[in-house]
Amino acid sequence: MLDSIKDVVRKSSIHVCIVNCGGCNGCDVECVALLSPRYDLEQYGIYVHNNPREADVLLLTGAVTEQWRENLKRVYDKAPEPKIVVSIGNCPISGDVFNQEGGHVYAPASDFVPVDAAVPGCPPRPSEILEAILAVGPQAIADRGREKK
Amino acid sequence: MILPIGPIHPALKEPIRLKLQTEGERVVKAEIEYGYVHRGIEKIIEGQTWQRGIYLSERVCGICSYEHTQTFAETIENICGVQAPPRAQFLRVITNELDRIQSHLLGNSTFFKSMDHETLFMKVLELREYAMDAIELLTGNRVNMGWNVVGGVRMDADERHFKPILENIKKIEEGFERTREIYAEGPALGLRSKGVGVMTKKEAIRGRAVGPIGRGSGIKYDYREDHYTYKDYFDFKTIWRKEGDNYARTLNRFDEIPESISLIRQAIDNIPKGDIRVPVEIKSGYAQWRNEAPRGEVTYTIETNGNLIKHISIRTPSIPNMDSCAKYMIRDVPTVSDAVSTYASCDPCVACAERIAVTNEHGKTYLTDIGGVK
Amino acid sequence: MSSLMWYIYDFARKAWTDAFTNAKSLPELAEKPIRFRDFPKVNKEYCIGCGACTVSCPSPNAIKIVREKDDESGEGLTYPVITPGACIRCGFCAEVCPTDPKTLECGENHLIQPEFNIIPSKKQYIVDDYLCIKCKKCMKKCPVGAISLVNDKLHVDQLNCIACGECIDVCPVNGAMKEVFVENFNGQKDLILLAVNYIEDFVNSKEEDLRALEKDSLLQYDLPLDDIMDEALKIIPDEEVSFQIISNAINRLKIRIIDWDKDNCKKCQLCIPDCPTGCISFDENADTIVRDKDRCLRCSICYQTCPFSVIKYFIAKFSLADDRIIHVTVKASNLNEEILME
Numbered sequence: 001m002l003d004s005i006k007d008v009v010r011k012s013s014i015h016v017c018i019v020n021c022g023g024c025n026g027c028d029v030e031c032v033a034l035l036s037p038r039y040d041l042e043q044y045g046i047y048v049h050n051n052p053r054e055a056d057v058l059l060l061t062g063a064v065t066e067q068w069r070e071n072l073k074r075v076y077d078k079a080p081e082p083k084i085v086v087s088i089g090n091c092p093i094s095g096d097v098f099n100q101e102g103g104h105v106y107a108p109a110s111d112f113v114p115v116d117a118a119v120p121g122c123p124p125r126p127s128e129i130l131e132a133i134l135a136v137g138p139q140a141i142a143d144r145g146r147e148k149k
Numbered sequence: 150m151i152l153p154i155g156p157i158h159p160a161l162k163e164p165i166r167l168k169l170q171t172e173g174e175r176v177v178k179a180e181i182e183y184g185y186v187h188r189g190i191e192k193i194i195e196g197q198t199w200q201r202g203i204y205l206s207e208r209v210c211g212i213c214s215y216e217h218t219q220t221f222a223e224t225i226e227n228i229c230g231v232q233a234p235p236r237a238q239f240l241r242v243i244t245n246e247l248d249r250i251q252s253h254l255l256g257n258s259t260f261f262k263s264m265d266h267e268t269l270f271m272k273v274l275e276l277r278e279y280a281m282d283a284i285e286l287l288t289g290n291r292v293n294m295g296w297n298v299v300g301g302v303r304m305d306a307d308e309r310h311f312k313p314i315l316e317n318i319k320k321i322e323e324g325f326e327r328t329r330e331i332y333a334e335g336p337a338l339g340l341r342s343k344g345v346g347v348m349t350k351k352e353a354i355r356g357r358a359v360g361p362i363g364r365g366s367g368i369k370y371d372y373r374e375d376h377y378t379y380k381d382y383f384d385f386k387t388i389w390r391k392e393g394d395n396y397a398r399t400l401n402r403f404d405e406i407p408e409s410i411s412l413i414r415q416a417i418d419n420i421p422k423g424d425i426r427v428p429v430e431i432k433s434g435y436a437q438w439r440n441e442a443p444r445g446e447v448t449y450t451i452e453t454n455g456n457l458i459k460h461i462s463i464r465t466p467s468i469p470n471m472d473s474c475a476k477y478m479i480r481d482v483p484t485v486s487d488a489v490s491t492y493a494s495c496d497p498c499v500a501c502a503e504r505i506a507v508t509n510e511h512g513k514t515y516l517t518d519i520g521g522v523k
Numbered sequence: 524m525s526s527l528m529w530y531i532y533d534f535a536r537k538a539w540t541d542a543f544t545n546a547k548s549l550p551e552l553a554e555k556p557i558r559f560r561d562f563p564k565v566n567k568e569y570c571i572g573c574g575a576c577t578v579s580c581p582s583p584n585a586i587k588i589v590r591e592k593d594d595e596s597g598e599g600l601t602y603p604v605i606t607p608g609a610c611i612r613c614g615f616c617a618e619v620c621p622t623d624p625k626t627l628e629c630g631e632n633h634l635i636q637p638e639f640n641i642i643p644s645k646k647q648y649i650v651d652d653y654l655c656i657k658c659k660k661c662m663k664k665c666p667v668g669a670i671s672l673v674n675d676k677l678h679v680d681q682l683n684c685i686a687c688g689e690c691i692d693v694c695p696v697n698g699a700m701k702e703v704f705v706e707n708f709n710g711q712k713d714l715i716l717l718a719v720n721y722i723e724d725f726v727n728s729k730e731e732d733l734r735a736l737e738k739d740s741l742l743q744y745d746l747p748l749d750d751i752m753d754e755a756l757k758i759i760p761d762e763e764v765s766f767q768i769i770s771n772a773i774n775r776l777k778i779r780i781i782d783w784d785k786d787n788c789k790k791c792q793l794c795i796p797d798c799p800t801g802c803i804s805f806d807e808n809a810d811t812i813v814r815d816k817d818r819c820l821r822c823s824i825c826y827q828t829c830p831f832s833v834i835k836y837f838i839a840k841f842s843l844a845d846d847r848i849i850h851v852t853v854k855a856s857n858l859n860e861e862i863l864m865e
Contacts (some may be wrong), residue, residue, distance in 0.1 A: 019157060020163055020186065021164070022185065022186040023211070024210060024293075024500050025211035025499070026208075026214065026292040026293055028162060032258075033274065035271075036271065036277065037271050050157070051158075065185065065186055066184075094609040096582055096611060097205055097208055097611060098190065098193065099584065102195065103190070103193050104187060104189040120562075120607035120608045121612065122293060122610070122612055123211065123292050125291060200615065201581040285558075286558065289614070290559070293611065293613075295613040295614060303618075455681050
């Protein structure tokens with residue numbers, strides 16, 4: 001009974017923290033565009049707070065750079081359980097164009113933190129991000145809460 | 150005490166570390182620690198053909214991505230001694246100004262968010278979506294557009310595209326008046342931004358501030374005045390202000406938007422007929438080229454070796470702007486929250502700033518620090 | 524007080540109920556404009572496998588060319604596969620794709636014109652850094668001074684080169700200076716494929732000789748080239764060019780031959796799990812080990828695994844001079860002996 005109430009609450013109130021671990025900024029801009037009245041992320045109960053200590057969802061953008069190799073794990077540890085990680089754009093998946101000779105990136109991000117869902121695109125359109133977050137986020141966070149009980 | 154902010158912090162959108170030296174609530178001094186998004190992009194571009202290099206240069210910065218490709222293309226055109234045909238130049242102006250509008254609106258919305266003024270944040274972002282629509286319609290992508298090539302632009306545009314663009318910029322113009330009024334005439338925001346983070350003209354010159362930040366401090370200079378397309382075909386006036394505080398910088402960005410809109414109108418009305426792309430044979434050579442990006446002056450220095458790029462060096466406006474922000478603006482600021490909004494008012498773009506690795510005399514590599522090279 | 528009045532008035536208008544009940548997403552939320560460049564669409568059947576898309580792609584992991592397994596209906600299709608996690612949606616692959624109609628489609632983006640071709644001249648001379656002994660004979664011989672020493676490596680400046688070919692004549696190391704034809708790539712590929720298939724069929728037909736071959740002895744054959752020359756001329760009409768391409772390919776060619784006598788096989792099946800491509804399988808009905816020749820990489824792992832030395836591994840080398848006869852030399856591999864000696 002309590003679990004099902006928790007599930008409902010968790011599904012409809014998600015705090016998000018954007019972690020840019022070394023990208024071109026394009027995906028972050030598209031995340032900011034999600035806050036705009038047209039896409040209105042907050043109507044789905046998602047609030048972008050940018051504070052890992054109260055985040056349920058970490059939105060990961062960017063290929064992992066030298067400085068982020070250790071810090072990414074620290075940011076992830078600071079977020080309270082249950083938490084999920086959604087990676088946005090190509091950089092956390094494959095390193096995009098930076099992952100070639102001369103680049104200083106350590107993609108994929110899943111080497112450092114467990115990534116639950118990924119949205120490809122360079123950068124993805126806001127509607128694609130929205131679709132992916134809504135398809136994956138609420139249920140995943142409810143499930144994760146049940147596992148870790 | 151020293152108060153560190155970042156790299157992940159509710160006040161910051163991008164990873165950077167601000168070290169504020171405080172006495173009570175008063176912020177005496179600030180220092181910026183770079184190096185969280187260094188990806189080595191200049192090294193990646195070396196040894197590639199321009200066809201691949203132009204897409205890589207686009208990913209130096211995601212917000213003003215357009216101006217990077219244009220400068221890259223114009224630098225190589227300069228090496229080969231050709232110019233894009235007039236129709237391509239006009240199309241470049243349209244895209245450039247649309248990109249400038251969206252970048253300025255985004256910069257201002259970040260500033261309002263840092264002042265916790267949600268209404269203006271939302272209103273400005275709403276206006277920005279129209280500019281993004283116009284860009285997507287014209288170029289096929291919202292952020293990284295892939296629109297420029299050496300010798301012209303990739304696709305032609307016609308009435309089908311110009312009409313919706315005009316409609317979109319009309320919508321921006323309608324909403325813009327009221328939004329600017331709320332900011333410029335409203336008492337609450339004025340009190341928090343007037344006289345905060347003042348940088349005088351002398352300091353702006355010493356700190357090499359460029360773009361709306363330099364123009365907000367009284368440096369009346371816009372590189373578009375010297376660019377051949379703007380010089381030959383377009384009329385516009387450089388917006389500048391004397392105050393040098395947060396209010397002036399933000400209002401300067403706002404006031405540049407009607408100029409950009411009028412430039413787009415001029416371009417669409419007078420667009421000439423003809424080719425959009427000329428074939429270019431890449432020569433060996435060396436050239437430097439500048440352009441006015443939304444945040445200030447972008448400089449590309451490229452050395453080519455036949456078809457390949459031998460060396461490339463990119464100077465982006467964000468390093469001097471952020472350095473002068475830390476050195477001159479956040480100096481004796483009354484509160485910590487004002488220091489954060491001052492930092493946001495200089496429209497920082499961290500992804501632009503971080504491409505340089507410096508090797509010291511012991512052979513150890515480190516990234517750029519405050520005040521450039523230590 | 525007035526604002527309270529206004530709120531009551533606004534509430535009473537019931538505009539909010541309409542807005543609430545008829546709320547739906549704006550159409551422009553999900554709608555993409557005509558020009559929107561989505562991930563490229565692949566039309567498998569048009570692909571000629573030229574690899575222009577993989578070479579041009581700015582993102583290193585985005586496009587991979589795969590080949591399907593052959594079946595009764597013919598050769599398996601070769602086509603590019605786009606990895607969405609790495610594709611940056613620039614549409615450049617669609618721009619360079621040479622087929623008509625396009626194999627790759629991406630937005631409104633098919634403006635390739637011949638003058639925007641990336642590769643400028645017909646022939647290019649390239650120094651192979653691994654083979655070059657830096658004698659600098661080509662540097663002295665070059666009539667226009669296009670060859671120079673850059674970073675301790677000989678480098679041909681493609682803009683000054685006049686493609687006279689004197690550097691190749693003077694080069695003492697076979698293959699250190701390379702002449703590459705930059706036009707008609709597909710024709711070249713067909714030509715090489717034709718020659719290699721011809722030779723491979725010939726060697727495979729000599730099965731008895733191979734099995735009788737002893738250690739440290741050689742098998743030698745002479746094979747006239749003129750049997751395939753007529754067909755070769757159909758692909759590339761220029762006789763000089765096609766002969767040069769074939770001789771370049773054949774002189775560098777080294778074919779590995781895997782062969783085993785099925786009667787001697789003990790059916791221990793040790794080679795099956797070791798095969799990296801999975802081309803060896805056990806046919807239960809016929810009670811025999813089967814090797815799929817087309818998928819085999821000739822990596823010799825099965826030869827090294829076989830505990831009974833049933834599998835034989837040969838190396839065939841070829842040489843072709845101006846007399847238009849291919850000299851074939853087959854030698855048994857001494858890989859296993861080397862391992863045993865250690």
